[in-house]
Amino acid sequence: MMTFSKRIFGRFWARKTQLALAVRIAAAAVAAYAIAVALHLLLPLWAVLTSLIVTQMSVGRSLKATRDYMLGTIGGAIYGGAIAVLIPHSGEGSLLALLVLAVTPLAFIASLNPSLNSATVTAVIVLLLPTMHHGNPLDSAIDRVMEVSVGAVTGLVVSFLVLPSRAVNQIRANAARLLELLAAAFAELLAGLTRGLDNDALHRIQDGIGVAVTGLNATGAEAERERSAHLSSGPDTGPLLRTIQRLRHDVVMVGRASVVPLPANVQARLARPLSEVSNAIVSYMQSVAVSLRSGAGSAEIQPVDAALQAYATEVAALRSDGLIRGLPVDAAERFFALGFSLEQMRQNLNDLSRCHADWCEAAATKPADAKS
Template sequence: MVGFLKRVAHRLRSRRTQLALAIRVTVAAVVAYTIANALHLTLPLWAVLTSLIVTQMSVGRSLKATTDYMLGTIGGAIYGGALAVLIPHSSEAALLALLVLTVAPLAYLGSLNPSLTAATVTGVIVLLIPEMHHTSPLDSVIDRLIEVTVGASTGLAASFLVLPSRAHRQIRASAARVIELIAGAFSELLVGLTHGLDNEAPHRIQEGIGAAVTALHAMGQEAERERAARLSSGPDTGPLLRTILRLRHDVVMVGRECLVALPANVQARLDTPLSGVREAIDAHLRASAAALRSGANPPVIDPVQFALQGYAEEVASVRRDGLIRGLPGDVAERFFALGFSLEQMRQNIGDLDRCVAEWSTKPPAKAFSSESLPRTRSGVDSGSR
């Protein structure tokens, strides 16, 4: 029983962000319904639904959802109410025609501007509710605006007051997860130089990274929205997100270059240094992710530098021995492009270390330096020439 309770507690701690959201949503729904009943609103349902819509995972996302939903509601209510008041629709045919006039323009505007997607629903509600409850269109507009205002205010207040979650804090865990995905994909792809990969392998190996990067950038926008509203403080998310995106591009390039295995004689020479590069970069990226997640200082980059230097020296030796001259054109091109990609990755890892240092909550470590080795023209560079 003790072991079971510990596992449950660990699971809850690992899902505390989602648990906090569930609590916020519940509180927002209950409070919105209570306020709507106290105000004797026509349809308390819409206050509750609005509170659910605007209560999001982070404060920044809640701000965006509230702004968009209120803009759409106000626009749809004004447009739908104006049509209902100005155009007679006593017959069913007239009501259907008016419904077309309401939905078509608002749906078109919503497709052009996602912030106005709520306008179509609001326009339809304002038009049809008077027919069901025998009220005036103007009363329908007022009721709708009050209902949405109650729901939006309640949801936004819950986002601020009930176990608030800042997007800026969530960036750490999400960025660390993406870095770990990049590390795993890089390590698996580089094996292709000695074993070869089928054409679908790069897509399979990198599956999920693109979606994770997109979600991370959306979270970055939420974090910057919070910073602009002075709701959170901390480093600018831009450098970190751009560096992760560049590392993602490096992995894509490595995947293209590792589709065809190197000839056996070249493999024999480069297998050991390539394994060193793979292990060093994989370990460094995972250590960087752990440091970012915990707010620690970045790991020392020296092992990556030494591994790439060893690979560079062996590449230079292979070229001196003329082993590259006999390679087919496409294989030689991929071989040289790999050198360029690894050099780009080295530079981007250095940028990542600087970003992790900026996000660190601890004093800078003296051991950290992306310039711990002289930046000479290495064989990684020469392999790309």
């Protein structure tokens, strides 16, 4: 029973960020409803729904969601209320024409700027709600803005106060996960130099890396939003994100060089150096991942430099022995592309070492923020 309980607890704890979000959303919904009822708002439902929309995974994302939703709501309320007041309408026909006039330009604007999607919804509510409650468009617009404001402010305050999650800490976890994916892909791709890889295998090996990169870049934008609002501190996220992006490109280039296996005589000479390169780079990226995730620990780059230097020495010996001159053109191109990719990877891994040092220093000097 104890083992089962520990296993269940471990699974939940591994999703503690998602659990914290669920708690924040529930707290925001309850608080928004209570405040809306206390203020006697016409439709507390909109306050609750807005609080759910603006309560996001991180404080930075909540800030953006609140800003976008409020701008869209205010703009839609002003436009919908203005045309309802200024353009006389009576009967279903004129109301339908007015609805087209309200929806068409706002939908066009939302297609150009998706962050203003709420403007179209708000304009429709401002137009149609008075016909249901026998009110006037001006009161409908004011009610809508009030309801959304209560929900937005409540959701934002809850994001700050209830189990707050900083995007800068999510970057650590997301970057660590991406480095682990890159390390696993790199190991498989180098192994492919002895057996070759088809396109399906390449896609399988790199499956999920593109999605992880997109998610990391989005989290980086949220972290910078928090930094600009002085809500969190730490190193600039740009260098780490750009370095990981370049490492991803290196892995892609290694994959292209691995489509066709190396000739047997070249394989025999490079098997050991390439194995040492694979072990060194994979171990280094995994060590950086563990350190980033925990906010502590070290990762030594020297074994990577030593392994790549040994590989370069063996390549020079191969060329001196004339083994490369006898290769077919396509095999020679892939051979030199592999060497270029590994050299680029050396530079990018050294950049990663500097980024890792900055993030470890930040974790050591800001322990309270790192744990929030």
